[in-house]
Amino acid sequence: MSTRRLIAVVVLVPVLAALALWAFAWPAARTAPRDLPLGVAGTATATAQLERQLEQHEGAFEIHRYADEAAARDAIEDRTVYGAVVATPQGPQLLTASAAGPTVAQFLQQAMATEGAQVKTVDVVPAPESDPRGAALNASVLPLALAGIAAGAAVTLLGLRGVRAVGALVGAAALTGVIAGALAHSWLGVLTGDWWTEAGVFALATLAVSAAVAGLAALIGTAGVGLMAGVVMLFGNPFSGAPSAPQMLPEPVGTIGQWLPPGAGTTLLRSVSFFDGAAATGPALTLTWWAALGLGAVLLGNALKARPKSAQPSPERELAPVG
Incomplete structure (x- = not known):
């Protein structure tokens, strides 16, 4: 009986350790957007290029279209989307909500920065100053x-x-x-x-x-x-x-x-x-x-x-x- 218990401990502990490492490490190592709800606001003509740029991130975003910035802000505050890109005469403007997830807000900023243009960012629902990173x-x-x-x-x-x-x-x-x-x-x-x-x-x-x-x-x-x-x-x-x-x-x-x-x-x-x-x-x-x-x-x-x-x-x- 003691031998069986010894074998059980020797086998069970590594199995539990492997399961714990898989459960914690795998999602962390594979963190990336997958159909992340993101708004695009503006006229169809103005947003066409923005949508093509976002579609280059294959499978990353689930695009929601809005008529203007006000509608996009409402969608962010209703938690329908995590952020929105607004087409303005001065160029694209990025709306984020760091309170919904600072990591997501940071990723959206990085994604827009890779497009090569200077993008103004507005945090519509900011995380509290005492916990900016959540x-x-x-x-x-x-x-x-x-x-x-x-x-x-x-x-x-x-x-x-x-x-x-x-x-x-x-x-x-x-x-x-x-x-x-x-x-x-x-x-x-x-x-x-x-x-x-x-x-x-x-x-x-x-x-x-x-x-x-x-x-x-x-x-x-x-x-x-x-x-x-x-x-x-x-x-x-x-x-x-x-x-x-x-x-x-x-x-x-x-x-x-x-x-x-x-x-x-x-x-x-x-x-x-x-x-x-x-x-x-x-x-x-x-x-x-x-x-x-x-x-x-x-x-x-x-x-x-x-x-x-x-x-x-x-x-x-x-x-x-x-x-």
């Missing part, structure tokens, strides 16, 4: 994931079940949201939206992870903690697109990342903090489904474990002799 927001993904995993594991290992487990998960997530909001918004100043909405996003993102961890453990046992923690850490974090954007990751990594809590939480936090809630419905529903299904699994697991006990026939009482 480093603090990106760094919040891992702690929230760890907090969710820890809460789900604690509820499982402490033997909390049913309504008590749900109450503990919701309470821990709510407190995490308040603390995270106080740190990120009030202290660091890296978020600029409504304080309570941001705290709610932190709480919902944490609950989505913790409920999934506890829910799977309630259905299949403590192994569910490790399984869900592995999904969140090995796929949720590196596939989240937090340092750049989902469209900057290889397919289907970008799409998968937005289906998992870390990616959906990051997208939702950007929307409520910098874009007045634009494009928040999709990620909010994703997090809500994770939380609802996880909490439902916690209650279902408790009901399934309680059923055999209630179904066992009670031993018949021994009748006392009469007289």
Whole structure:
């Protein structure tokens, strides 16, 4: 038995290391635009040359056409596009939104600079001065994931079940949201939206992870903690697109990342903090489904474990002799 365990450790550790390196390093090494939504504004005649230039970056951009600069700005603020190139009498003008992803804004500037013309750049929705590169927001993904995993594991290992487990998960997530909001918004100043909405996003993102961890453990046992923690850490974090954007990751990594809590939480936090809630419905529903299904699994697991006990026939009482 000891030999088998030794072999299992020797083989399992390198496999996990290789999986972790693949999950984190591969998307980072292949970061490049893939159908990145980009606007082109102006008359058809004025924008024809701009579109031909952009089409030279094969597969990089998904072109959205707008009549003028005002319409392009609205599209950026609605999170329909990450930026826009406006044809003006003085030459092309680039509109960016570093709050949506500083890496994307920087790439757009570099792409336009390679065309050989001086392009004026306007940051329509700038990142906060206290976090111009988005480093603090990106760094919040891992702690929230760890907090969710820890809460789900604690509820499982402490033997909390049913309504008590749900109450503990919701309470821990709510407190995490308040603390995270106080740190990120009030202290660091890296978020600029409504304080309570941001705290709610932190709480919902944490609950989505913790409920999934506890829910799977309630259905299949403590192994569910490790399984869900592995999904969140090995796929949720590196596939989240937090340092750049989902469209900057290889397919289907970008799409998968937005289906998992870390990616959906990051997208939702950007929307409520910098874009007045634009494009928040999709990620909010994703997090809500994770939380609802996880909490439902916690209650279902408790009901399934309680059923055999209630179904066992009670031993018949021994009748006392009469007289």
